Every structure is written in C-alpha cells, then in structure tokens.
Amino acid sequence: MAKRPLTPRECELVVCSLYVMELIPFEGIMERLESITLRDIIGPVATGDATRQQAAESLDQYIKVRRRRFRNVPPEHLWSLDDRMEQEALRMIRKRSPLSAGEKLQPKAIPFEMGDTVEMKVTEIQERNSKVTVIGKVGQVTAKLPVANRQALKGSKTIAAWVTGIEKKPALIHLSTSDYGKHQPSAEVLAAYVTAIRGLRQFFETNELPSTEEVDLAKSLFQRMIRRDQNDWFTVYVAMGRPQLDHVRRWVKVIQMLGKSLRGDEDATRQLASQEDRFFKDALLRACRSVEKNLDSRT
Incomplete structure (x- = not known):
C-alpha cells in the first residue's frame, strides 16, 4: 500500500489481525504489544474468554478510530497486504526479543499513576x-x-x-494528604450509577435510547474524574478501570450531544451521528463494562 515502512504500532495492528484470522500463531507476542488497546482486544481471545469475531469487530473499531492509514481496510483484508516493507515489518516484530519481567518497551517520563x-x-x-x-x-x-x-x-x-x-x-x-475523592457511596447510590452507565452502554451497543436522567448522571460520573470535584471521583475512576483522561474528555462531549439529542435538539442528533467511531468507543464500552462489574457487586 504505502511506500514507507510501518510504524511499530502499525506492525502490532497487522500482527493482531493476522492472529484473529488464524493465519499466524500468537505465542510470545502478547507481552511485546506496546498498545494497551490491542492488548485488551487480543488478550481475551488468547485466553479463550472472547471469540475471534468479537476481536475482529473491536479491531475494526480500533482501525477506524486510531489508524487513519487503515481507515478503509477492514480486519479481514489486512492479511492480504503484500507490500515488501510491510512484510519485513511483520517479520521484525516477530523477531523482537521477549521482554524480561518488569521491563517496558518505553520508560514512562512519570513512573507514577493516580492513586499511588x-x-x-x-x-x-x-x-x-x-x-x-x-x-x-x-x-x-x-x-x-x-x-x-x-x-x-x-x-x-x-x-x-x-x-x-x-x-x-x-x-x-x-x-x-486528605481522603477526598475516595469516598465509598451507599448501595443505593452505586445502584443508580450502574443503571446510568448500563443505559449508556446499551445505547452505544444497540442504539437503545436511555432516559435523560441516566445520561445526565452518566455525564456527571465522567466529568468528576476530570474536575476531581466530588468526594467519590477517585472511587469512580478506579471502578472504570482507570481510563485515559484524554479519552474521558471526548466521551463527555459525546454524552452531552446525546443528552441534547434526547431533548429534541436536531443539530445535536446530526453531530452525534457524525461522531460515531471517532471518540474511542471501544475504550468507552470497556469503561462502562468495568463499572457494571466493579460496582454491581457492591450493591
């Protein structure tokens, strides 16, 4: 396709697609993936917790959102790429030596996470x-x-x-030095959180419309992680699987559009349709499922 070599992240995408199409073995590749999203997509398949069809759909979403170069190439066609440089890139990623325990491909400039x-x-x-x-x-x-x-x-x-x-x-x-942000809400409040997030997930998965109250509450849950202005913001952040805040900011904008659309704003409805697949939807769905899993057990 292109005349330039693939980037390491593009190599990982092609390798993952080849594995999903059952054209190459995947042993030894998982620990070499630098992309957290690709790890999340391929990991369940490698352990038998997800089907290859589910992984293909997630890769399709990943391509649309993150890989402009492949925006018109569905996962089932990636295996047919025959450019010499791409094939060489594939061979190179398979030859890369395994990481030793605790070693990372790229050291972080800040070796800490929120909550440490x-x-x-x-x-x-x-x-x-x-x-x-x-x-x-x-x-x-x-x-x-x-x-x-x-x-x-x-x-x-x-x-x-x-x-x-x-x-x-x-x-x-x-x-x-205070515990502000780590408050554990009551079972009734957690149940309301789960209901709101479940309504949001079902909309993005099946287009089933949630209520405006559910959308407003879901939006407030995402906003509090950015603003850190509620006593349980860190509790919600952990329950969502510690999502990237850059992603969260995009999700808030899309959820705001959804709320306006439900209230009859036609411009917001058109904008919402144009935003499909442009706001890291796969990561949003993972965060929603994480909330349902982590908070539902406490209610």
Whole structure:
C-alpha cells in the first residue's frame, strides 16, 4: 500500500489481525504489544474468554478510530497486504526479543499513576492569595501539594501523600494528604450509577435510547474524574478501570450531544451521528463494562 515502512504500532495492528484470522500463531507476542488497546482486544481471545469475531469487530473499531492509514481496510483484508516493507515489518516484530519481567518497551517520563502513595521532598512553600502550596520532588518529578495549615508543615522535610493528578508536559504530579475523592457511596447510590452507565452502554451497543436522567448522571460520573470535584471521583475512576483522561474528555462531549439529542435538539442528533467511531468507543464500552462489574457487586 504505502511506500514507507510501518510504524511499530502499525506492525502490532497487522500482527493482531493476522492472529484473529488464524493465519499466524500468537505465542510470545502478547507481552511485546506496546498498545494497551490491542492488548485488551487480543488478550481475551488468547485466553479463550472472547471469540475471534468479537476481536475482529473491536479491531475494526480500533482501525477506524486510531489508524487513519487503515481507515478503509477492514480486519479481514489486512492479511492480504503484500507490500515488501510491510512484510519485513511483520517479520521484525516477530523477531523482537521477549521482554524480561518488569521491563517496558518505553520508560514512562512519570513512573507514577493516580492513586499511588508517594513521599515528597519539600523544596519550597508558596503562599498566594491566602492559599498555601508546597512544591517538592518525588524522585526526579516535580510535585505540588495544596495545604490548609502552613504551621503544620513547620520543620517537615518530607511529606507522605497520594497522587491525584498527572501532567506530562511539563512533568508534574499533583498530590493530596486528605481522603477526598475516595469516598465509598451507599448501595443505593452505586445502584443508580450502574443503571446510568448500563443505559449508556446499551445505547452505544444497540442504539437503545436511555432516559435523560441516566445520561445526565452518566455525564456527571465522567466529568468528576476530570474536575476531581466530588468526594467519590477517585472511587469512580478506579471502578472504570482507570481510563485515559484524554479519552474521558471526548466521551463527555459525546454524552452531552446525546443528552441534547434526547431533548429534541436536531443539530445535536446530526453531530452525534457524525461522531460515531471517532471518540474511542471501544475504550468507552470497556469503561462502562468495568463499572457494571466493579460496582454491581457492591450493591
């Protein structure tokens, strides 16, 4: 097709498609996949928890969303690509040596995740507009911690806290010493969360329309992970399988369109139809299923 070599991620896509079409074995490839999404698609097939047809549908979605180069090539046709460079790329990914335990293909600039407990070395205390912020280092990464009482920090050289947010450029992590965000809602509230998310999932899977109340609640669940303004935002984030916040921001926009569409906004209905397959729908469905699985058991 193209005259340039494939990128490593494109190689992984082609290999996964070949495996789904039962044209190559997959032993030893799983641990080499850099794409988290492709791992999620292929992993259940390799363990027998999903069918190849389900994986093909997920790959089709992945292609439409993430691979412009393959946007017109369905998974069942990827195996027929015969460009010399692509075939060479396929051979190279199969030859790549296995990763040792704990090794990653690309080291993270910030080796922490939201929710991790860390110890910050204090380097500076800032006070602006009656607000106090502690600046410090966690390893080589700059960290910020808002505090209510400066006097409580007097003489403190290190502070134990947990990660509430991560910024990649420039590398920065936000910390907290309170449990705000980790509240466990009551069984009745969790049941309402599950019902709202289930209605959203069924719409994107079968076009069954949810109620406006369910859409509004589902939207608020996604928004709170971005704004971190509710006492259970981190509980919801974990229940959703820790989705990428860039994805969540796109989901909120689409759910807003759905809410307007249900209230009779024709422009929103047209926009919603044009957004199909452009907002990481496969990842959204995984997050919805994760909520149903993780919260349904607590109700």
